[in-house]
Amino acid sequence: MKDLDRKPITNSHWGTYWVEAENGEPTGLTPFEHDPDPSPIGPGMVETRRDALRITRPAVRRSWLEGGPGTAGARRGSEEFVEVTWDEVNRLIADELQRVRRDHGNKAIYAGSYGWASAGRFHHAQGQLKRFLNLVGGFTSSVNTYSFAAAEVIVPHVLGDFRSFLDRMTSWESIAEHCDLFVAFGGVPLKNGQITQGGTGAHVQKAGVLAAHAGGTRFVNVSPLRADFLDRVEADWLALRPSTDAALMLGLAHVILSEGLHDRAFLERYTVGFERFAAYLTGETDGVAKTADWAAAITDIPADTIRDLARRMARGRTMISVAYALTRQDHGEQPYWAAITLAAMLGQIGLQGGGVGFGYSAMNHTGLNRRQVPYAAFPQGQNPVPDYIPVARVTDMLENPGGTVEYNGRTLTYPDVRLVWWAGGNPFHHHQDLNRLRRAWAKPETIIVNEWCWNSLARHADIVLPCTTPLERDDIAMSPKDPFITMMDKVGEPVGEARDDHEIFRGIAAAMGVEEAFTEGRSAGEWLRWLYDLSRQAAARGRIELPTLDELRREGWHRVPAPEKQTVMMEAFRADPEARPLKTPSGRIEIFSETIAGFGYDDCPGHPAWIEPLEWLGKAGAGDALHMISNQPKTKLHSQIDHGSLSRADRVAGREPVLMNPEDAAKRGLSEGQIVRLFNARGATLAGLRISDEIRPGVIQIATGAWYEPAGETCVHGNPNTLTPDKGTSKLAQGPIAHSCLVEVEAAGDVPPVTIGVAPPVIVRGG
Known part of the structure; x- marks a missing residue:
C-alpha cells in the first residue's frame, strides 16, 4: 500500500467502503459516509481474501x-x-x-x-x-446478457434502442413528485438494487421508493413474491401465476380499449401498428378476445381485480415498471413489448412520473438522476x-x-x-x-x-x-451509471503468486x-493515468470539471454534480417526434413491427402476444408440480463471495434455502428447516426448507448463486440451475428462460455432505 494521508478507499459493484488496514493488510471495510443504505456484502472481500479457497x-x-x-x-x-x-x-x-x-x-x-x-x-x-x-x-x-437478453433484442425493434433507455430511466424524484400509481411487474426488489455494474457510490432505491410513497404514489406489486416490494409502502399484491405477465397486460389493455380509456391522439402521433394489435386484442384475428376474464383464467388474478386496476391506471399518472426477470421466462420478449404498448395506450410515455420503466431496483442506477459522462x-x-x-x-x-x-x-x-x-x-x-x-x-x-x-x-x-x-491492485471506479468516481487503493500485496x-x-x-502491442509500452499505472486523462477531457467537452488524478488520489473520491432537471425517459421524443424520432424504421413506437413479422417466426409474431410457456402452472398435465422462481440472491452478487460469512449465515444446514407456501408444505408433509430434494427430468438439488405465506401457493423460490457441487445429477449445495430449462426465449432473442420451470419437491433421503468449501487436491511439485 502506498503512503496516503487518508484512509484507503475501495469501490465495488455493491458499494464504496473505507478500508481498515494493519501492517499493510486489509482487516475490514467501513461503509462510505455518503451511502444512506450500504450493502452488507462488501466486507466479504476481506474475510475471503486469504481463506483456504x-x-x-x-x-x-x-x-x-x-x-x-x-x-x-x-x-x-x-x-x-x-x-x-x-x-x-x-x-x-x-x-x-x-x-x-x-x-x-x-x-x-x-x-x-x-x-x-x-x-x-x-x-x-x-x-x-x-x-x-x-x-x-x-x-x-x-x-446479449443473461439478465435481459429478450429485452435487448425486442426493445430496439419497438423503441429503436434499449441500452440508452436503461441509463435514462425516469428518475425517482420525478416519480415522487408526479406519479399517482406505480404498477411493478416483477416488483421492485431492493435486494437487487444493492449493485450497479461498474461501481456504486450511494444506494438510492430504498430512498426513492419511500419518497414516492410519502409523496402519495400508490404501488402495485405484480409478483408471486410479496418480498419483491418493501413492506412499508403497503403495495397491493397481485400474486399471479409465474410466466403469465404478458397475459395480464393484454387483459388490462383490453379493458382500456373496450372502455374507451386509451389515448387515441398519442397512439396516432407517436406509434404505428396499433390497429393490427387491436385486431388481435379483440379477437378479430384469432377468434379469442383477450378480455379480463380470459386473462383471469391464465393468471389466476380475478377478472374484477384486472378491470379495477386498468381503470386506476387510466385515471391518473401511471408508471409501468417491468423487472429484468420478466425477460428470463419463455417468450420473455412479450412482457416488455406488451408493457410498452400498454403505456402507449395510456398516452403517458415521455411525461413526468409516467410511462414505462425497465427494471427499477434491478440495479442501483435505475432511476438515479445523474449526468452521463463518457468515461x-x-x-x-x-x-x-x-x-x-x-x-x-x-x-x-x-x-x-x-x-x-x-x-x-x-x-x-x-x-x-x-x-x-x-x-x-x-x-x-x-x-x-x-x-x-x-x-x-x-x-x-x-x-x-x-x-x-x-x-x-x-x-x-x-x-x-x-x-x-480489487484490494490487491490500484484502479479507479468511474462509471456513467454512477455519479461517484472513487479510487480503488491497493491495500495488500497479492496472495501467493x-x-x-x-x-x-x-x-x-x-x-x-x-507484448509491445498489448501493453503499448505502458505500465498498469500509466494505463490508469491515460484512461483518466481521456475521461477528464471527455467530461470537459460536456462542461463537467473533474479533478486531476493526483487530486482524486489525495481525496479518494469525487462526486459529479446532478443535472439541473429531472430525467424523464423519452421526454425529447414526446416533445417533438419529428425532430427527435426514434431509431425504429418508422421513427415511432412500433406496436406492430413489420421487421419482426417479416422474420416469420412462429414463436414471436409482429405484435405483443400471449404464447403459452414451455412450463407453467396452467400447463396440461402439470398436476401438483410447483413453479420454481430462481431469482437473484440478497447475500452476494450472482455467485461472488458465496463462501463468505454473509452467504453462509443464510443457509439451512449448509444448503441454499427454498421458500414454500404453508399449503404446499402441508400437502407434502414437509416442515421448517427440513432438507428437501427439488427435482425434475433435468436434475435435482438439495435445499433447506423455509415456510412462509409471503409466496403464493404453487410456487417455490430459491436464489441463484450457490456454487455448483454435483453428486451425479444432484447439486448437494442448492444450485437451482440443475433444474432450469436450457431453451431460448424465442427465435428472435434466444435468451434464457430460467423462470419458466416446473419441479417436484420431496423430503431428502440420504443427505451427502457439502464439500465445496474445501479446495480440490493440488499437487505441489517436489513436495
Whole structure:
C-alpha cells in the first residue's frame, strides 16, 4: 500500500467502503459516509481474501498436463491439479493457442467471459482478455446478457434502442413528485438494487421508493413474491401465476380499449401498428378476445381485480415498471413489448412520473438522476473473427458444432470450439440445465480460466490462472451509471503468486511475441493515468470539471454534480417526434413491427402476444408440480463471495434455502428447516426448507448463486440451475428462460455432505 494521508478507499459493484488496514493488510471495510443504505456484502472481500479457497499459484489439471489437450474431458470437476510456474504456464498456453489457431482457426476459440469481476475501469478481466485475443487473431464472441437478453433484442425493434433507455430511466424524484400509481411487474426488489455494474457510490432505491410513497404514489406489486416490494409502502399484491405477465397486460389493455380509456391522439402521433394489435386484442384475428376474464383464467388474478386496476391506471399518472426477470421466462420478449404498448395506450410515455420503466431496483442506477459522462475504457481493439452466438446458447454451441440457430432475423452457424477461455465470470452460475452444460463442457480440448478462488468454474477448468482481488491492485471506479468516481487503493500485496489480469496477459503476450502491442509500452499505472486523462477531457467537452488524478488520489473520491432537471425517459421524443424520432424504421413506437413479422417466426409474431410457456402452472398435465422462481440472491452478487460469512449465515444446514407456501408444505408433509430434494427430468438439488405465506401457493423460490457441487445429477449445495430449462426465449432473442420451470419437491433421503468449501487436491511439485 502506498503512503496516503487518508484512509484507503475501495469501490465495488455493491458499494464504496473505507478500508481498515494493519501492517499493510486489509482487516475490514467501513461503509462510505455518503451511502444512506450500504450493502452488507462488501466486507466479504476481506474475510475471503486469504481463506483456504484462495488460488495462490498457477495450476493445471493433471491429465491435461500429462496427456495434453483433449485428455481431460469428463475428469473436469473431479481430478486433482498440479501447480506450475508462471513461465511454464505461459509457454503451455502460448503453444496451445498456436496449435488451435493453426489447426482450426481463431473461431475455434470461445471467449465467453461473461462477468462482473471488478468495478475498476482498468482491471476489467473481460476487457483485458478480449484485447489480448484480438491481438492474436480473435475469437468467437457472444452477444446479449443473461439478465435481459429478450429485452435487448425486442426493445430496439419497438423503441429503436434499449441500452440508452436503461441509463435514462425516469428518475425517482420525478416519480415522487408526479406519479399517482406505480404498477411493478416483477416488483421492485431492493435486494437487487444493492449493485450497479461498474461501481456504486450511494444506494438510492430504498430512498426513492419511500419518497414516492410519502409523496402519495400508490404501488402495485405484480409478483408471486410479496418480498419483491418493501413492506412499508403497503403495495397491493397481485400474486399471479409465474410466466403469465404478458397475459395480464393484454387483459388490462383490453379493458382500456373496450372502455374507451386509451389515448387515441398519442397512439396516432407517436406509434404505428396499433390497429393490427387491436385486431388481435379483440379477437378479430384469432377468434379469442383477450378480455379480463380470459386473462383471469391464465393468471389466476380475478377478472374484477384486472378491470379495477386498468381503470386506476387510466385515471391518473401511471408508471409501468417491468423487472429484468420478466425477460428470463419463455417468450420473455412479450412482457416488455406488451408493457410498452400498454403505456402507449395510456398516452403517458415521455411525461413526468409516467410511462414505462425497465427494471427499477434491478440495479442501483435505475432511476438515479445523474449526468452521463463518457468515461474512457481500456481499448480492446477489433475482433477479426465475425462469428458470435447469443450468450445463453453456449451449451448448444458445444454440443452442435456446425449446427445452426435462428437469431434476430439471421441464421448463425455454431463454430467447432476447441478452446474456451473465461475471465471474470462463472457459467456454472449463470447458465441453465447445468448437468447438460457439464456434459457439453467435457467436449472442448482445453479450458482456461482466470480466477481467484476455487469456485465451480475453476474446478471445471484445465488451466487455472490465479488473479488478484480489487484490494490487491490500484484502479479507479468511474462509471456513467454512477455519479461517484472513487479510487480503488491497493491495500495488500497479492496472495501467493497471484497476478492482476493485465500482468497475466502481458506474460502470455510476451511468450507469443505481442507484448509491445498489448501493453503499448505502458505500465498498469500509466494505463490508469491515460484512461483518466481521456475521461477528464471527455467530461470537459460536456462542461463537467473533474479533478486531476493526483487530486482524486489525495481525496479518494469525487462526486459529479446532478443535472439541473429531472430525467424523464423519452421526454425529447414526446416533445417533438419529428425532430427527435426514434431509431425504429418508422421513427415511432412500433406496436406492430413489420421487421419482426417479416422474420416469420412462429414463436414471436409482429405484435405483443400471449404464447403459452414451455412450463407453467396452467400447463396440461402439470398436476401438483410447483413453479420454481430462481431469482437473484440478497447475500452476494450472482455467485461472488458465496463462501463468505454473509452467504453462509443464510443457509439451512449448509444448503441454499427454498421458500414454500404453508399449503404446499402441508400437502407434502414437509416442515421448517427440513432438507428437501427439488427435482425434475433435468436434475435435482438439495435445499433447506423455509415456510412462509409471503409466496403464493404453487410456487417455490430459491436464489441463484450457490456454487455448483454435483453428486451425479444432484447439486448437494442448492444450485437451482440443475433444474432450469436450457431453451431460448424465442427465435428472435434466444435468451434464457430460467423462470419458466416446473419441479417436484420431496423430503431428502440420504443427505451427502457439502464439500465445496474445501479446495480440490493440488499437487505441489517436489513436495
